[in-house]
Amino acid sequence: MAKKKYKDPLRRRILRDLIGDWGKYLAIFLFLAVFIGFEAGYIIADTSMQIAYTDGMKNRHVESGHFILHDKADKELIKKLEKEDISVAEQYYLDKQTTGSNTIRIYKMRGKGEVNEPCLMDGEYPEAADEIAVDRLYAEKNGIKIGDTIPAGKLDMKVTGTIALPDYSCLYKNNSDMMFNATHFSVGLVTDKAFKDLGTGGLSRCYTWYNDDRSLDLKERNDKAEDIKDILVDDIYRTGNMLEDFVQYDDNNAIIFAGDDMSGDKAMFTAMLYIIIVVLAFIMAILAKSTIEQESQAIGTLRASGYTRGELVRHYMAAPVITALIAALIGNILGYTAMKYIVVDMYYNSYSLPLYETIWSPEAFLKTTVGPLIVLTVVTFLYLSRALRVPPLQFLRGEIRSSKKTRVMKLRRFSFMTRYRERVLFQNIPAYIVLVFGISFAGLLLFFGLGLQPLMDNFKDDVLSSRIAEYQYVLQTPVEVDDDDAEKYSAATLLEPSHDEEITIYGIEKDSEYMDDLKLPDNEKATEEADKKGTVFNVMVSEGYLEKYRCEVGDTIKLHEKYEDKTYRFRIKGTYKYDAALAFFLDRAALNACFDRDEDSFSGYFSDKELTEIDEGDIATIIRENDLTAIADQLEDSFGSIFPMFTGFAIIMYILLMYLLGRMIIERNAKNVSMLKILGYTDREVSRLYNRATGIVAMAAVVLTIPLVEAIFRVIWRYVMFEISGWLTFYEPPSFYIKMVLFGFAAYFLVYLLQMRKIRRIPMGEALKSME
Amino acid sequence: MYLELNDICKSFGSGETLVQVLHDVSLGLEKGELCVLLGPSGSGKSTLLNIIGGIEDADSGQITIRGDRMENMKEKELSLYRRKHLGYVFQSYNLIPNLTVRENIEVGAFLSEDPLDVDTLLKELGLWDHRDKIPNQLSGGQQQRTSIGRAIVKNPDVLLCDEPTGALDYNTSKDILKLIEEVNQKYRSTVVLVTHNDALKDMADRVIRLKDGHILSDTRNETKIPAADLEW
Structure with missing residues (x-):
């Protein structure tokens, strides 16, 4: 009779582990499902909307251009x-x-x-x-x-x-x-x-x-x-x-802006997801290693009985990887359902896009399911392979935690409680490194969630305080106005060659009443020699330009025409506080000479009151307060719904990180906790030893990583600023930093309560188990 | 010879802290022999057992079980060697906490190409009524019975027992020893039992005494005393 072949009973443990340790796996699941769901939703919505947009252009025969005749x-x-x-x-x-x-x-x-x-x-x-x-x-x-x-x-x-x-x-x-x-x-x-x-x-x-x-x-x-x-x-x-307007397709912002803007944030969101995945991968690996430590003797027996290291690595990987797989799949489903609408709403809230159909996105599946699973699996596999490399005998003796090389750290003569906490800190350094990294990342999310609003408010204040006049008339055709408030100016637009960004060159009256604090540079010689090739005009530049293009006073800047192969050279003589746009300032005569215009040529008027005598047909546009702050208004309008979401993500991350790692540290020390209770320590005192150690690290990380996080945000902000025209100077009020710290503290307090519950539930018998 | 050890040496540490634990230990065991390794603490008996079990390397010497030589085996080969030839019983039972008694025994059965029937074994071990319990619902003796079940369900060539009664009371210890004796007799497993309890020598076919890493004596019992009749 054929011998019965038994299935590996360790497989049955996997489901029991998942159920028995549901708190841990639920946290991992939520963590992953939410972030993957958002990223999948973003990609799905973005791809679907892109297709709706481009198909709309094609199928609805969008113009190649238009012109307006009188x-x-x-x-x-x-x-x-x-x-x-x-x-x-x-x-x-x-x-x-x-x-x-x-x-x-x-x-x-x-x-x-x-x-x-x-x-x-x-x-x-x-x-x-x-x-x-x-x-x-x-x-x-x-x-x-x-x-x-x-x-x-x-x-x-x-x-x-x-x-x-x-x-x-x-x-x-x-x-x-x-x-x-x-x-x-x-x-x-x-x-x-x-x-x-x-x-x-x-x-x-x-x-x-x-x-x-x-x-x-x-x-x-x-x-x-x-x-x-x-x-x-x-x-x-x-x-x-008369030709009143002429705009071809490729210059028509009303047609191309939405298409250019869509997908702009994809790289950032994908990077964000993968940072979270890597953090989570290390958390999962640390948790799995902690399980191995707790089960070291059983593992030793299994190894001594003939289980190979590979079999055990696969076994201990199973529960976290299954959790990640389910979370990735659910996250994808969320992406196709609830999460998609967040991004769709964001686009529909900004642009007048046609109806879209949700399309199956292989990109979303690869980036949000396959990719994260590979990262999580590989990191967990490498970490566990290393952890299980310990010889069976060391497992049997429970000697896997401290290597022989580790020396007992001599601690200064603090109180017993402090020294105990320090031991807990040193014992869990890898977990705390992940905690600090994760908290830094959550802090970065908070910069997006809480920091963008004050930044934009500050921008609006700056724009309004530095505006030239209440009204800035841009004329289709030069029209003379007999009004004391009206002051002529000339303007031209050139491109900054490195990013093809439009820079406005203003020619201002030498005795301007609207810009009396602007000391116009001398351009007499340049005006005389304007015809000569390579003439350099002196300009004052808006502070934003200097910040954005990292120039210095004294530098010579080359700008070029949009369609023609013609270059202009300007020397920066100083800066001027003007936040509405990136602009150069020189006197009107010099600008007219520079652009080979008539000496009296002008482009419009500055005025503090409405100029009613100009015919509507002669006005190209009037720039008012709303127009100056339009960038910030529109950004707020488009992304206003996303800001709170980032805050939510950051808080979720704070809580889950502190919860998972704090819980792991308590589980790892369950026997010690139990023994302390036997010795007469109260739950609160035990909590002071274990929870407070995590609390100290978490709070220190929240506070001390702020400069680092701010530096990273500044780099990202700079990158974002190159995606749009203009420059919004980085600014955060002190209240923002206080809020950031308060969110961290609140998250920790919640986790503290959960961990107290965990400590209360550790029975005193736990310490005696190995002595049975 | 079924299990053969030749010139096994083992030391720990280096330089001034070098401690020689085993000195040229050689011995051979026949199939079905029950061998008790006796010796005081630090005599090298557990180290010798671990070397036979392939969970500790010898510095030099050779080990052969049923013709399979162990030295120079790589990690995976050593795992397969243990899987094929050995059953292990430890003083601490090391059961898997969230598997039932039956499943803990199946852990051993899964590893074997020729396992014993788990149901039959559960009955023989007196664990049938406890088969669906998890380890923390069992007494120490029941847990050790389970760990023995896990070891012998593989039908191993050699059953290695490291102080299997060390954590048990007198009566439970005798029950466990009877069980090991029955396994030895019924399944003809070669048993190597490490103990510091001198009384156990009487149940063995062979008694090997170790002291300071040397074999002090290697004797055969002409008349064995059944485990049930042992007194200490």
Whole structure:
């Protein structure tokens, strides 16, 4: 008869370990599931939205560019343009005032297959003359519901639906605006009759062009745009018409900004997940090692009975790896369900994107399931392989904890309690290293969770205190104004070559009343020699520029034109406190000379009051208080919901780290705890020995790692700042640091209560077990 | 010879702290022999047992069990050697705390290509009624019975017992010794039993006395006394 083959009974332990030590494994599970869920949700939502965005551009025939003419284009012009292998479409719009001082840009309804085809997000398209469909994001931000009536100029119109237009995925009113503004600006679609009824006030004769060849690269698209522009300029000479605006696809922030911004944070979130995974891997390894120490004699017996080291490594890896596997899978499910919506909401809260479909993301699966599992498995495997390398006899003797080389540390003559705690500290150095590392990382999360708001508030204060005037008019065409408040300025925009970032060059009046604290540098010689190649103009630069590009006074900076291969050289003579943008300042005459403009040329006015005599059609944009703080406002608006989440992550991390490692230290010393109780120590006194040791390390880590964490955050912040235009100076008020410490203390207090419960539950018999 | 040791030397420490624990120890045991290793504390008996068990290296010498030579074996080969040939019983039972009695015994059964039937063994060990209990629900004697079950379920060539009654009271100790005797007789396992209790010599086929790492005497019992009749 064949002998019965027995299955490995150690396998049955795995489930019992998981159930028996549920607190530990639940903590690991939650830790992983939450972070993996968020990262998976981010990748899934981001990928799905990206596809919706790019498909929207393609399937809804987004324009290759548009231009606005003062008068209607005649047939000859259209014919000339269409010879350039493009299709030209008339897409006139009306800018009308709506609720409050908001602007709604109204287009005629666009049909299926037309350029810039709309996506209906909810409700219906308008059919009657008093109906309108408005941008979905604007409607949400202003509490407009389908069925509501909103003003559009002098008419009231019923909102029948919400839409997303591919040419306004980001609601920039003017392409030259510093930031989009979904709260105060919307687009809308009406019927042809409604468009006629609205009158011609605020009419812009806008024409889109659509390249027949969709495979053109950037340079070819630019060349084509230049050709179109040349034709338009020629036409102006021919007909006397005026070109009011010309924006090609690649320069149109309303189209490309959302696409450029999406996925921008993916690398940061992925890095964050993997840092957490590595921290967790070490926690798991330390916990597994602690289990090995507690079971050392049973392990010795198993090894003496013939179990190989590999079999035991696999056995002790099983419970944590199974926990991680389940957490990763649940995390992925969370990613496809609840967590996805956080990121989707974040995007929908910033951009007017079309409807999306959730897609299966292999990237999310690889990055959030396969990757973390590999990291956790490898780290745990290496740690356990090393821990189980001890010979069986040492396991049997329970001699695996201290190597022969370890010398008993001589402690100074503190009280017994202090010395005992020091012993606990020295005994658990690897665990405490992980604790300090984890707390540092949680502190970094707190910088994002709690630190960004005060940073932005400070930025707004700085911007407002350093603004030049209440109103800054940017003109389409130079218009003279007879007003004492109005002060002319010239401006130009150049690119910083290393990051292609736009730098505004301001030409200021020498005796400026608005910038009387600005000491303009001398440029007389440079102005005279402006025609000469390599002339260097002296400038004052905004402090943000110096910080961002790490320049010094005396440096010479080279900037270049956006489309032309022309370079300008500027020497930094000093700094000026101007936080709204990265800017250079010199006198107006020098700027005009530098850019080969007429001596009296100007770009607009600074004014502390509204300049009503300028015709609306002559104004490109007016920069007001809201426009200056738009970057911070929009960042707050887009990421406001994410900030508390980071705080939540940080607190979860604080609690779980302190709980898992504190618990491990108590479990590891269960016999000692039991013996102390037998000797007459109260639970509170035992807690003072073991919990306080962890508490001291945790609290010291919370406080002492702040400078390190701040230094890391500054590096990350710098990196983030290079992703956007401008510069937000790092600043945190003292209250932020106090909050940070308080969160750490609160987390520890909660863990302290849990650990007290654990200590209370250790029976006195524990110490006697080995003596049975 | 079934188990053969030739010129086994073992020392601990180095330089001035060098302690020679075993000096050229040679001995041979036949299949089914019950051998008691006697000696005072520090005589080297446990070290010798651990060397036979492959959990401690000898500095020099050779060990052979059923023709398998142990020296120069790598870690994994040593594990397989222990798995194939040996059963271990320790003074502290070292049971796995969250496995039942039956499962603790199955730990041994799993390792063997030719295991004994666990149910039968549970009955023979008097543990049938306790088979679903976990170790901390058992008395010391029951725990040691379980650990013996774990060792012998493998049907090992050699059963190594290191002070198996060291932590037990008189009556329980006698029960355990009877069990070891029965195992030896029923399964024809070679048994090496390390003890400092001189009375146990009477139940052995062979009695080897060690002192300061030397074999002081190696005698055969012509007339054995059953474990049940031992007195101390």
